[in-house]
Amino acid sequence: MPSDPLQLTVLGSATPYADVGNPCSGYLVSGDGTRIWMDAGSGTLAQLQRHLSLDELDAIWISHLHADHSADLLTAYYAALYADIQLPVPIPLYGPPGTADRLAHFLTNGSTRSPVESAFAFHELHDGHQVRVGTLNLTSRAVAHGLPAFAVRIEAAAGSLVYSGDTAPCASLVELSEGCDALLCEAESAQAPLEEEQVHHTPEEAGETAAAARVRRLIVTHVGRSLTPQQAVERASARFDGPVDHASPGAAFPIGDES
Numbered sequence: 154m155p156s157d158p159l160q161l162t163v164l165g166s167a168t169p170y171a172d173v174g175n176p177c178s179g180y181l182v183s184g185d186g187t188r189i190w191m192d193a194g195s196g197t198l199a200q201l202q203r204h205l206s207l208d209e210l211d212a213i214w215i216s217h218l219h220a221d222h223s224a225d226l227l228t229a230y231y232a233a234l235y236a237d238i239q240l241p242v243p244i245p246l247y248g249p250p251g252t253a254d255r256l257a258h259f260l261t262n263g264s265t266r267s268p269v270e271s272a273f274a275f276h277e278l279h280d281g282h283q284v285r286v287g288t289l290n291l292t293s294r295a296v297a298h299g300l301p302a303f304a305v306r307i308e309a310a311a312g313s314l315v316y317s318g319d320t321a322p323c324a325s326l327v328e329l330s331e332g333c334d335a336l337l338c339e340a341e342s343a344q345a346p347l348e349e350e351q352v353h354h355t356p357e358e359a360g361e362t363a364a365a366a367r368v369r370r371l372i373v374t375h376v377g378r379s380l381t382p383q384q385a386v387e388r389a390s391a392r393f394d395g396p397v398d399h400a401s402p403g404a405a406f407p408i409g410d411e412s
Contacts, residue, residue: 160184161372161405164176164180164197167221177220198232207240212287216318218301219319288309297320298352319375320339331366334368357392
């Protein structure tokens with residue numbers, strides 16, 4: 154049994170901008186010596202440093218390129234190349250197609266392209282992408298958010314965690330989540346849109362996704378500002394019989410055998 158069980162630590166869960174005491178979306182997933190920064194919303198780099206520095210990461214995984222999930226990659230670049238951190242090799246970064254060019258476009262200030270590949274080793278996600286990072290297995294699936302966006306299943310010897318990223322309810326998320334120990338699912342919307350394309354879950358839909366996938370535990374996150382965390386938990390619980398929690402900033406959730 155691993156000496157360092159799978160754990161989810163919430164760095165931030167606010168949307169669409171950081172709140173006082175709550176950065177945007179970002180999580181630290183750790184297990185058996187492996188550490189992954191999962192989404193890098195604004196404010197999460199500071200919170201990450203409560204636990205480790207950039208040069209101690211095994212990888213970064215980014216669900217999509219909206220700023221509330223990726224903005225701190227910009228400051229992480231400066232930290233990795235121009236501050237007190239000495240990277241032995243660039244940090245593996247798994248993200249949507251075009252991540253490298255998006256970062257370089259923002260960071261380039263002259264005629265020479267910013268050397269983003271010196272800080273990050275980019276790997277583009279696709280539907281069904283699989284990779285082993287240290288002791289953890291990651292499987293990514295494309296989800297419904299109106300732009301390239303992905304959910305991920307992270308599996309360790311002792312447990313499994315699925316993170317929805319931002320998405321409307323979709324079959325691929327249910328399939329990816331099947332039987333997992335914990336589903337970290339967004340619950341941004343107070344109600345589903347009547348006419349516009351749906352790109353988020355309501356809390357009830359988060360509960361329905363968890364129930365359909367027969368997960369052991371639901372953790373709601375990315376709760377919109379028209380809802381309180383308690384409301385989101387109560388509304389999700391109406392559709393899912395298992396335990397439901399909120400991804401409060403700073404919370405740590407053991408996943409699997411230790412939960």
